[in-house]
Amino acid sequence: MKKKTLKSLVLSALAATTFAFLPSAGAAIQVNPIPNLSQDFIKGADVSMLPELESLGAKFYDVDGTEMDELQIMKNHGINWIRVRIWNNPKDSYGGGGNTDEARALEMTKRAHALGLKVLVDFHYSDFWADPGKQVTPKAWANHDKDQLVKDVYDYTAKVVKDFQAAGEEPEMIQIGNEVKSGMLWPIGKLPSNDGDKAFSELLNAGLKAVRDNDPDRSIKLMVHLPDGGDNALYRSFFDSVEKNGVKDFDIIGLSYYPFWHGSLESLQQNLDDISARYDKDVIVVETAFGYTNENFDDMKNPYDEKAERIGGFRSTVQGQATGLRAVMERLANVPNGRGTGMFYWEPDWYPVEGAGWKTGEGNEWDNLCMFDKNGKALESWDVYTDVSDQSLPTIAPTFKEVDDVEAAGGAGAPIALPEKVRVTFSDDHAENLPITWNDAAPVFDETGTYPVKGTVLVDGEAHIVNGTVTVVKKTNLVKNPDFENVNLDGWTITGDASAVNAVSKAGDALGQGALHYWSDKAFGFTASQSFDGLEDGLYTVSVQTQGGGGEESYELFIETNGERKATPITDTKWNEWHTFTISDVEVKDGKATIGVTMKAAPGCWGSVDNFEFYKQD
Known part of the structure; x- marks a missing residue:
């Protein structure tokens, strides 16, 4: 890709610029209320790492610096649900990632219920992370055939449900499998398959039936969860297939939606609207996150960086994090017939604590996507959860804040292809890629070197200057659309x-x-x-x-x-x-x-x- 220079942002400058538009001097972030957000909208967080973090000495502080239980901090800021994952036996795998077995999930459920929070339990049916790239069968089931695996899923799920019920801690929601786009319990339950997805559907139904059989009042809501929340074709293909195989008895379609991976908010909205009506299910964004900085606090490479920030459309600031979360909640609130019922932030507590890696002996990939700073102090972005429901707050339209400088390169003596769009940041730290009108749309420079170019971008009827730099080199790349910068296949x-x-x-x-x-x-x-x-x-x-x-x-x-x-x-x-x-x-x-x-x-x-x-x- 052609690199585009980001203007440097530092927290000291943010204090003077980012928040100049706020309604009051004491407000740290500005969040517009969502008029049609239901009172019982799920504002959740996956806190599966918390027991491990605490065992390694992690401390949590509210925004005013007061040390307290993380769950209490979240509740203070409007969180009403938590999500906890269950791995069958983490000791049979690599370890790390919270070592999230049934015992820890039950412990977290007790703590949450004591605070009046509700709980979603996430079965991975693996000893370690289960996601689209890996769905490893637990070691204890590794040599079992399909029929035995179906029984394993049923028996294990039923056992966990009964254990929670016996402790008086029945969860309010359960999901069967985690991001099961590629199936689960590989290789038998792997997707795509050669059997019309029948083996996978049997495994999925076994988990759903185990919950229903032990919950005659149907008080536990059941979820099936996929990644790629902006990919409507995936969701239609998947749910059409499993529905044909008899997988129907569940209540909620869960989606992972990270805007830097899973498409635009518009594609998310279209998918939410379609699948909620097509399959007659409620929809929940069960995983999302936004960066509050591009800084990395350990030696482990983070998946979120400057490039991800640019793709995601929200600046890597506390304000940008809050604005992104509000945007997802607004999309859910807009789903027809009230079927967009909630959102969970994935691991907002996973700040950099020595030893709390994604795998034993490795680091934390999530430290700039959490909602606590590197010392465990809550970010002001937590206030988004209360502010979206506070109809007494003013609604403030975002205004122009800044436009990026841009860069281009080309060969001497040939027209230079300048970028068609530039990132414009608004006062709420959301960003849009808007068209540039260049003074010279295809400049030619006969000598190698660096040259300035200028253009304008129109924002709300007002023109703003775009400054660009062109680097001219001897070699000329002859390929049209070589880097797919405009996200199309033109020229190919x-x-x-x-x-x-x-x-x-x-x-x-x-x-x-x-x-x-x-x-x-x-x-x-x-x-x-x-x-x-x-x-x-x-x-x-x-x-x-x-x-x-x-x-x-x-x-x-x-x-x-x-x-x-x-x-x-x-x-x-x-x-x-x-x-x-x-x-x-x-x-x-x-x-x-x-x-x-x-x-x-x-x-x-x-x-x-x-x-x-x-x-x-x-």
């Missing part, structure tokens, strides 16, 4: 299974605003290419950057010219681990060339392609 020819290919804007799946992404639940193959004519004779280089899960049958970067084809294999290793593949010293003699990537892959293969380059060597 997609042949083969084109439905498996799209442009995405998602942190980790793109190196900036966008990337070409591929995935299908069926075997697929495609080629993405561009052709060139009128090339000067000489030696050329083509390169590309990729990331993904790997495992493709064949995957190559290629160039065809002079009737010959050169290619180099592409091998990916894991999500967000980018590699560069290059073919150099390719002689072009007839003025024509075609470059691109091509692959054949099994169902479920996924990855991204970004930052193509094709240029004449010096």
Whole structure:
């Protein structure tokens, strides 16, 4: 991606600028109330890490510096539910991540109920993290066939429910499986499948039935939970399939929605509206989070950074965090017929505490996405939970705050492609990418060097100056739309299974605003290419950057010219681990060339392609 320079933000400056628009001098953040938010709207938080944090000496302080129980702090600021995960036996796996077994979940449920909070219990059916990338069968069940696994799920779920009931701590809600887009209890329950998803559906139904059989009054609400909250096609495909297999007896569809991974708020709204009506279910965003800083407080790389901030659309400030949370709650409040019933923040308490890593011996990836600072003091963004329901507060329209500087690059003597949009930040620290009108839309510079360019962006009818810097180099990248910066596939020819290919804007799946992404639940193959004519004779280089899960049958970067084809294999290793593949010293003699990537892959293969380059060597 073309890098865009962020103006530096420091907390001392925020005190003087970010909050200048606030309604009163004492207010730390500004949050507009949500007029149609129901009184019983779920304002929840997943606090599964809390027992581990406390065992390692973590202390929590309210915004005024008073030390107190974290659950009490959350309740003081409007939280009315908690969520706790259960791993079957963390001792049979790597350890860490809170070591969240049944005993700890029950302990947290007792504490929450004593404070008048309600509880959602999240069954992972694994000894460690279960998510779209891994759904590892518990060690104790590892050699069981499908029928035995169905019985295992039923018996284990029933046991936990009975244990909670015997302790007088029946949870108010239970979810069967965690982010089960890819199924659960692999390999038998893995999706996509060759059996019409029947084995997975049996496993899912076993958990649902175990709760219903032990809850004759149906007082426990039941949830099925997927990731990718902005992907309506995924939700339709998944729930159409399991419903056909008889999975119907549940109350709520849970969604994970992180805007830096899962699409725009508009795509979230469309999905919420559609699935609540299509499947006659309530909907809850059961996982979300927003960064309050881009700083990392330990040696573990965080998934949230400046690029994620840019994609997510909310600045990495306390105000931006609050504004993002309000935006999600507003989308839920807007779901027709009152079916958007709540939201849970995922691990707001996971500040950097020595030893409290995602895995034993490793660090914390979430330290800049929590709602406590690095010393355990609550951020003022907690007030969003009370403020959204306080109809006595004024509604203040956000106003223009600042516009980013931008950067571009190109070759000497050729028109420079300037960015089409620029990030504009508003007074509530939400950001929008708005169109730029350049003084010269395609400048040409004959000499290498750095040059200033200017344009304007229109905000609420008022023009604001956009300052840009162009770096001119000798080599010229001949590829059109090489970095998918505008999140489209313009300039590219997609042949083969084109439905498996799209442009995405998602942190980790793109190196900036966008990337070409591929995935299908069926075997697929495609080629993405561009052709060139009128090339000067000489030696050329083509390169590309990729990331993904790997495992493709064949995957190559290629160039065809002079009737010959050169290619180099592409091998990916894991999500967000980018590699560069290059073919150099390719002689072009007839003025024509075609470059691109091509692959054949099994169902479920996924990855991204970004930052193509094709240029004449010096």
